[in-house]
Amino acid sequence: MVVNYLTNLTEKQDLYKALHVDNSSKNPIFNMGSNSVFEAYKSDGLTSYASYIEELLKMNHPVMIAAGEFDMQDGAQTQIAWMKKIFKDVLPQEFFEMDRPVYYYYAPNNTQIQVGGYYRHGGNFTFVTTPKSGHFMPHDNYDCAKSYLDDFIANNSLNYCHNPQGCRVN
DSSP states (O other), rough: OOOHHHHOTTTTHHHHTTTTOOTTTOOSSSSSSOOHHHHHHHHOOOOOOOHHHHHHHHHOEEEEEETTTTTTGTTTTTHHHHHHHTTTTSGGHHHHHOOOOEEEEETTTTOSEEEEEEEEETTTEEEETTTTTTTTTTHHHHHHHHHHHHHEEEEEEOOOOOTTSSSSSO
């Protein structure tokens, strides 16, 4: 849809010039993927750092994984499936069946409490999902990301409720 829009745009020459691609030899100029780029980054893109996270969990070091609800194009559920598979030896099945309290925070210059996401916490592991965010959640929702980090550093988890009326969903 994006390629079709940008290829058939009536003002596309102006757009191409503004983006400094007006002299491109590609046809169409906009393409959502590139085999040559994929090949160049293939070995780098398949590097898994899961073993490092697993080692931290085994050493009882606090670990937090934050995912935007739009991560991996289909939401944070892919993160859950990934964690069930990768961390099966360090995270009990019960972790994935826990309820998810609401994470509330106060943004600077805003007196109203904000919904930052939903989290699970067990042992030394915290997993949080941020609504309306993607893979670059700290960019998409800076104030929330900063609050996550502040609480995680102070408490080794997000298991601290900023809402005087509670954080559990009834």
